[in-house]
Amino acid sequence: MDGVGETLRVDLIPTIDLSAPDPARIDGALQNAGFLLVTGHGIDPSLPAAIRDTARGFFRLPGPVKQPYAVKVGGRGWLGPGAEANGYAEGTESPPDLKESLSFAAEHAAEHPTGMAPVDADWFAPNVWPGEIPALRPLLEDYLRAMRALSERLLELLAVALQRPEDFFTRHTTHPTWGFNINWYPGTDTVGVAQPGQFRIGPHTDFGTVTVLDRQHGKGGLQVFVDGHGWQDAPYDPAALTVNIGDLMARWSDGRWKPGRHRVLPPPADVPAEELISLVYFYECDPGTDVRGIDSHAYLRAQLDAITAD
Template identity: 30%
Template sequence: MQRETTPQVSEQTIPVIDVAPFITGGEGASDVVRQLETAARDTGFFLVTGHGVSSEITKRLYDLARSFFDFPQEWKVTQGRTTDLDGGVAFSPIADEALAATLGIKTPGDYKESLNYGPRLKGGAWPDQPAGLRQAFIDYFGEMERLAFHLRQAFCAAIGLPAEYFEPSFVDHLSALRVINYPEQEETPLPGQMRAGMHTDYGFMTILRSEASPGGLQVQRRDGEWLDAPNIEGAYVVNIGDAFMRWTNDEWVSTPHRVANPPGDRKGSARRQSIPFFLNPNAGTVIECLAPFTRHGKAAKYDPITYGEYIALKTSQAFSKS
């Protein structure tokens, strides 16, 4: 079995795509499909506008999560630290995770903390405060499911698959919603420590709500240089994940990215909060090369693997303390 490679960005810009024509079935839907296919092949990253995600639901989750992160650390670390409830919450404190480890790079833990939720993922009891936090996660998760459905259908159109091809893989899907707090860095980070180390995302795709601040999302170009992701009010950053790259025989790329530390000479606040939605198939889904990517005698690069097996490997790497 061939070892997976790490593709890099072949373009120096991250495209912005208005997906409203595809979602509404209006004129220009085919052009949206063309733009999505080009972005998936060339960069693995793109921004979407015209997505229809509720700004009110987004703001409620953002504000309530921020209130949680403002509580004292000694209280936060007692929350969401068990795995006895389906659909519970998980809290990951600062330096608990080192994402670069999934690429075989050993670094100190990432300088961030997060709240994590998925309806079919294990977690602990939800905190009593701030009130409404659980419902805010549930409501936003639903918004992301709707957008992800439209994007899956657009991807099918781009690949030449029936519109519902991927849907059986997303029955009882293992998607996760995370709110990440990147606090002020009052002390110099440890050597090699970043807000989030270089990594690729594990699953099908990621839909990210980000914000402008010093020390933000960076995407790696083909030449190894880092490109700052643009921030457009109301837009979402979307990127292809490792499992989807594997499905497409590496033709659609899962691109390395990171969250940089703020510059040492910054003025004002560098606190940052982001909300990624990781769209993951169900555990039994077999990830194997799609037929359109083996045309003209091209061989499949990887052996089939279930998503459950794949995600277990990736997660163990990210949280390894060895």
């Protein structure tokens, strides 16, 4: 059952009002699809809108201007065309993803290191701020503070939904790592016609605990895979953020919950100029955290390496 073009029923991906959350609905959703929509999150919509407008100015620069910021997956800077193939995480030798990204990650000021030099160098290095868009940094600093606070609140809710103490997860997020991507999905005038098996983002599950996504609706947008329902369009609410759990959280739940498998469709043939920008915040945990017998950050590093396309 393919299900492409249909939209998942609200009981599979419910909308949770964070001002009055229902732990049972959260638990059910994470057993089904690994996805939620959340309202009552407190994020002023003007902030992500301003981030998109500013970042768009960078993405539309000529390639040679962006090239000095080029990094590989897991780095801090610009992921250019062909840099990433998320399908590799599933062992699928697909063409590279049809996107570009500006990537940021956790950083600690010099006066507040973890005290573990290799960890600080690998996971808490300084971010790179393109000089061509100086307005981005203050916008992102506000947004990233809000994302961390929201992620902490979500982890508390997930602990309650799992019938654990509220700090069951957050006791492991004193010095957490996180990643943040501004993903630009341009139209075919920029990326060309998709090759067979090529997506804006190939099928995969995220790697960490929770992912918080501020997305734009489009024909070449987010799809979610659910057993018995196949690939279907993810529900969209402009007032809501999309939340899914990753591999670490699924493991932490002893397999009760499923990591949200998803993909982003290529530019649609009937709307070839469609351009979307997603803001994707990946929350993780403290380096060295043991998640049911695996080293969380050894796993994260291996997965980031796995989706590097060049």
